[in-house]
Amino acid sequence: MNRSEIQRLFTTAPFVQHVGMRLLEAGEGWCESEIEIQAHHQQQDSFIHAGVQATMADHTAGSAAATLIRPGQYVLTVEFKINLLRPAQGQRLRCKAEVLKPGKTLSIVESSLFTDKLVSKATVTLAILEK
Template sequence: MKSRGVSNTGPRNVQLGQVVESFRKQGVMRLLGGEITKLRHGLVEITAKNRPGFSQQDGFVHAGIMATLADNCAGYATLSRLPSGSRVLAVEFKLNFIRPGIGELIRGRARVRRLGKTLSVCEVYVEMRQEGKWVACAWGSETVYCIRAKED
């Protein structure tokens, strides 16, 4: 589990740093071999290599794998906008599967669209790398509960 594509400049380093630290502690991302490939204020991308253990009965990437990536991206996109020491939990998500998951890499991406005091709303995407290009497989939205740390 790695973190690439992390922006280390600017006043928001602490917020981005808490995302990287939380990601390192997460067993499910370690299990999937996920790595942060893009991390910006309000935007997270996580990529993993597709492998046989991700497949459902017909050989496509299982919907649960796609949902897990989308969920993690939304949580971390939200966390990147919160004060250091904050935490997040999923409240609800809706994921529309528009194409079977076929390809060598799987990538989830989320962007915060609305950040309130206690809830964040994110748009989420899942793509597969097929023959050298990224192809959309799922998109949707997630509502995230924000457990804000007290700001100094």
């Protein structure tokens, strides 16, 4: 899948647009994204909400997996686990997702989220489906 198709995954997903996530870069088996943190991304103690981190980890992982699929296929998350390693604070949240195990029917992707340091890690399993 080419970069313009990966970009489309970010610009046509309404919730991703609502959150303010944007594609930074992508290549074969990886993807990077970013969110500029606003007040609505925070929880009651001013940390970046776990839901924002989970959304970013999931969508960026799906985009990384999508770099390896054939035309006529798409990916869909079937499971993910996120570890929140420390309270996330900062002006930007960045995510780098890398495919650990590509497959014909399932791909396993790891997402790492950073502010000024690593704040969370997720493992995402994605089904590879035919349109």
